Amino acid sequence: MKPDAPSPDSLPEWRVAMIELFVGGAQLIGLPKSLGQIYGYLYSAVEPATMDQVIVDLGISKGSASQGLKFLRQLGAVKTQLIIGDRRDHFVAEVRSKKLMGGFIREKLTPALEDGAERVGFIRELLAQEGLMGDSVQKDQVVKLETWNKKLKMALPLIQKVLGE
Amino acid sequence: MKPDAPSPDSLPEWRVAMIELFVGGAQLIGLPKSLGQIYGYLYSAVEPATMDQVIVDLGISKGSASQGLKFLRQLGAVKTQLIIGDRRDHFVAEVRSKKLMGGFIREKLTPALEDGAERVGFIRELLAQEGLMGDSVQKDQVVKLETWNKKLKMALPLIQKVLGE
DNA sequence: CATTAAGTTCAAACACAAATGAACTATTTG
DNA sequence: CAAATAGTTCATTTGTGTTTGAACTTAATG
Structure with missing residues (x-):
């Protein structure tokens, strides 16, 4: 012991x-x-x-x-x-949930989403180079990624509002 | 190399x-x-x-x-x-965001929130034993924890809805 | 029903993020 | 301005969550 x-x-x-x-x-x-x-x-x-x-x-x-x-x-x-x-x-x-959420969104979530958007853009380029951006399964997959990214970005303020004080 | x-x-x-x-x-x-x-x-x-x-x-x-x-x-x-x-x-x-979010909420978030609620209950007991639950700073802190927990639990379905397909 | 293949399990090894602490800088104070 | 104190930095160490792989279970097939 x-x-x-x-x-x-x-x-x-x-x-x-x-x-x-x-x-x-x-x-x-x-x-x-x-x-x-x-x-x-x-x-x-x-x-x-x-x-x-x-x-x-x-x-x-x-x-x-x-x-x-x-x-x-x-x-x-x-x-x-x-x-x-x-x-x-x-x-x-700091105990005010608005502040806490704000900090977390600003320092972790937003940067992650921005990094994601950038990466998706890169993938889009790669596919275009391969001639895969005309209606292929791959194109659909990239578009879906873009949709997710946008949806999450839009949801952040809402979430912050719902959870704020 | x-x-x-x-x-x-x-x-x-x-x-x-x-x-x-x-x-x-x-x-x-x-x-x-x-x-x-x-x-x-x-x-x-x-x-x-x-x-x-x-x-x-x-x-x-x-x-x-x-x-x-x-x-x-x-x-x-x-x-x-x-x-x-x-x-x-x-x-x-599985690419349907509703399903993905649902799984994550069910398998990770909900259990975490339940564990949290349990722990807060335990803290409440400990404070009561110490006679600290009559309006003290400590009491306020516990109440705040309870509020956070409830708010998060309530927000889950909403978030799922916002992010769902 | 013996053999092969698919998939699971879990003790041990590993890799890496997190913690340490000694050396440092910056600031105070007698 | 020397000595003491507060706080920072970063190369090294540590701890632990992840990955491995060999042994195993389960199921198929001839």
């Missing part, structure tokens, strides 16, 4: 449970476990936390904490809050 | 490009690369393919092909088609 796990033991059970919930959520949308951990930690925190608290309470490395917080900030899922008379950054979870 | 990569070279460039597109798509929704490969291979195929063709053309192992096809079938993204006088299974990609 392990003598003692790093230290998350010092967190109350309900916080650990919340963190686990967010770890699952992160993995569902393809984000690393540690991001879920950090976000969950901040979500379950009653007041803003420093990077050092994150490191100690979650038992993760300085590097992970720094990178994780950086990414979450750029995603808009975490904000810093100025505490006067303390030069350390203090981190808070 | 490599003498020759396994064999995907025998596939026309446009098929390789399509397969790459689906690999990206698979990873976006958290599915393994090989599933994207297999689906892309079948999507870009003009006629039903046997498992053996998948193995040879994609250069993957029997095990991967078998497991991958099995999973895709249970997800509803791949169907088998009977070819009379041939005892091998012949696989075809």
